[in-house]
Amino acid sequence: MSSDQAVRPSCGGSPILPPGATLHSLATFLHRSKGSRNTERSCLRYYGGASERMEPGNPFGQGAQHLAEAVYGGEPSGLELIRRHTLLGLFGPAMGEAWWGNRFRAPIVEGIATRKFASEIWLGKPLSWCPDCSREDIDQFGWAPWRVVHQVPFAHHCPSHGAALLAICAICQEPLDRGFHWRLPGDACRRCRGQSFSSGFLVDESSGYRRLLRVLAELDGVMASKGPVPAREVFPERNEISSWVMPRQNVSTLLSAEWGLANSESSISRLLGVREKPGFIRTALLRPELASVLAVLLLRSIRADGSD
Ligand SMILES: [Zn+2]
Ligand SMILES: [Zn+2]
Structure with missing residues (x-):
């Protein structure tokens, strides 16, 4: 993974969006760097729509074209951001060309709500992270974004490190971020300020599950290797x-x-x-x-x- 694959926003002071990071990490970084406290204003600014019209954490990249124009001047395009920084981009290469999900890419990139698509695939897992990935991201990029592969609804361990994904405060059981709380991995609990987190879901590590994680690691590699062109x-x-x-x-x-x-x-x-x-x-x-x-x-x- 080299930093030249990372998307660099055109406006000054913005972070590199690392390969494999979620689109929403960028919106989160910008929301925080402006000291904003208004969720709806930020959703409008970065995605061109209201948070209630989006899935928590915007995992499919709804309004990606708006973000592409607002932050990058349109290059890369919204579709390219979806390919590189969302669950649609992670899953796309694994699915057939005729996959029913592909027909939602065009409306999603333009910000049209596609509840039917989301309801087939999304079950509201809180935003999740791997402690090892976060440490590596901070070393390499200076901040820890959410990673797309950790938001896969049926992944409960990091496909790269095998660590259990973290999501829930170990003290008060509150998820660090249900979707639009503008938190990043490494932050303290919103409710009790606790610093220790646990997995939101326990799953037995059968050999079948480990194989499934290997497939996800492969797809993550494919997505992260997509160059700027x-x-x-x-x-x-x-x-x-x-x-x-x-x-x-x-x-x-x-x-x-x-x-x-x-x-x-x-x-x-x-x-x-x-x-x-x-x-x-x-x-x-x-x-x-x-x-x-x-x-x-x-x-x-x-x-x-x-x-x-
Ligand atoms: Zn990891
Ligand atoms: Zn807590």
Whole structure:
């Protein structure tokens, strides 16, 4: 990871937005550096809309074009910021070109609220961070942003360090930031000023979960390596997802064994604290364009196993 991949705002005194950091980290940094206390004014200034029209922490980059113009003079573009600094950018290269989520990129970049999209994918995990990543970020960049890969709803450990992600005050149980509290990793608790934090969600570290984290680490690397020049997104071929795993009837058995579960279709999402439709893994195999992100990454994790 070299600093020349980091986005440098054009206005003076602004931070470098490190590769893999969330877009919202930049808005947070700017909000704080101006000493602002008005959330709605900052949401309007940086995203062109009200906080109630956005998901907590703006994980998909709603209004990214507004931010691109307000902070960078339009270069990089809002779409490029989404590719490099949001969950949509992290997931995009893993999903098929026909993925239903792709059609939301254009409205999201322009700031149009897309509750339907968010409700399929977002379950309100508080903003989360890895203590090891934060230390490295402070050493390298002088501040610790939120990182996109830690906001993945079904990730509860850092894919790079394996550390449990922190989110909740260990003393009073208040999340450090539910989305628009303008906090950054390393800050004290808003309620009790406590400095020690714990994980918001406990998950058993089965070998299946560790494989899933490896896939996330890979995607994080892909996203962070995107240079300043917009590169054409490389998507899998339309039917590639279903060709990863053969024969199909073994997928469920493989996943169940890896995750130590009797039934992978009904149990994995519950174990990870996310909502999935019944049969979501089978859907990903038969109708890749309707696949959920978790299903595709689970199938990728099996494929990754074969290539280890
Ligand atoms: Zn980490
Ligand atoms: Zn507290």
